[in-house]
Amino acid sequence: MIGKLKGIVDSCYHDHVIIDVGGVGYLVFCSSRTLANLTPGDSVMLLIETHVREDHIHLYGFYSSEEKSTFTLLQSVKGVGTRMSLAILSTLSPDEISYALAIKDTTAFSRVSGVGKKLAERIITELKDKYSSNYISEIPITSSAGKDPRINNIAIDSISALVALGVNKAEAQNRINTLLAQDKNISLNELIKLALKN
Template sequence: MIASLTGTVEYVGLDRAVIVSGGVGRLVFATPQTLSALHEGREACVHTHLVVKEDSLTLFGFATRAEQEVFEILLGANGVGPRLALAVLAVHPPEAVRVAVAQEDEKALTRVPGIGPKLAKKILVELAGKLAPTGAETPAEAAQDQVPAAPAEDWHADVVEAMVGLGWSEKEALKRVEATLAAHPELDEGRDVAALLRATLRDVGAAATVRSGR
């Protein structure tokens, strides 16, 4: 089992990164929040979880043990695979997931693409008592490191594509991105793909909190 990975960041995308360690470049899938802390050409260390299947070995990376722990506990719920667990953490920070489970907040979970009311209820039942809040401050309000701006052409499409990869339909992803741009027009000026993706996911998570009344 690969518990962590330390090496030089060779590439950072919207949903993955390549980290070179011991002369081998390893592909790591991660949330936009984790990827925002990785910079090409610099050293990095991520906590990891290796998913082994008959035809593949897939590595998932996390900036903190808190994120890794919530990811692994989510995998214990029937119907939640690694991609869906990663999508949950892309929308909600680890502590927010713990609070949602503890408070049986279905609406917060259904804001994640791929989780409907039925699966949300199932997750809450199966994870009851396994994801107690720690009292930690959620990182959603913290400032995020920035990455180089994307070219002007088709930069919105890159964000929509990344959200489709997390489970949204193209139509819904476009709707979410446009709503975030309307609320934060300064993002359109900066043309920072990663920043727009993180802002859109934060808006999705914030909408869940408002609708649940918490």
Template sequence: MIGKLRGRVDAIGESEAVIDVNGVGYLVGMGGQALARLQQGEDVEIHIETQVREDSFKLWGFLSERERAWFARLQLIQGVGAKAALALLDALGANELESAAALGDSSAFGQAKGVGPKLAGRLALELKDKPPPIGRAFTPGFNVAASAGIASAKSGDETAGSNAVREDAVSALLNLGYAETDARRAVAAANRAQPEAVTGDLIRLALKELSK
């Protein structure tokens, strides 16, 4: 199986890219937002989810391990295939996807192309009160959940800082004795209300949410 590719962007299509790794071109399916961040000829690191079926072998690529982990997690839910999972990541991004999951926000899931009210409700129900996917650790001591993603390509809102702030706030609430599900829900609500909040402000906003 292939878990990661590091090479050069050889070609960019409507729903896939060719990544040249030492002269071998790997055809990688990617979401529209991720493809828009690529530039032909640039060096890039792509996190890969390999899917093997009876009649196919497919590589799905992401600019952060966190996105790949969410892609895999979403497909554990009945009715969510690869295209729906990509649509959800395209519409929300990993940060808002995590917030929607923590808050059980079906309306947020419904923003994704092809995700109707029934499926959006199922996503909200099954993802609520569950911790986000951990992902793979590629280096000793590397915490994917606390580092939003590493990619040489431009990664939009998937910055290490923004997710590290959220995880620091969650950790602080856990140290205060709050349950993880409650802490994540409060931090998600606080982050949605004030996306640019620094850790201290996010903790204070989350504590207000918990006191309601």
């Protein structure tokens, strides 16, 4: 299996790139986000996910480990294959996907060509827990949550969304604690909006 390619960008196309590695050209499918970072003639290192089938071997390349792991995660959803995963990553960054999952935003995924409302709902339903276990497991319960499971869930979801957007974990928790102490009936969307304003 090929896990990484380091070479020269030979040529770029709308959904793939040719990487010259020691005179051998590797065709690598990429999202438009990764392709935007590639210029013919430049040296490049791409993380690779290799898919072997009876009739083909396909290479999928990623500029960052976050994009690669998100690509793998997306494919765990029923009805989402490699092409759909790349389409989603071409429209939404890993951070935007994390945020959409945290606030259950189906419209974000519906912006992707080929993703209808039902598939968007399925993506959120099937990935919400996986996303939570990967990104929220290290976030402690906020003191404002108390024993109320609804407040606890909102606190965790809002903190994870802020962290995904680049806010320091401790700072995110402080902001959410303060806002929940002021209004325990606040909605998730409003909580995140106010936390970002602060």
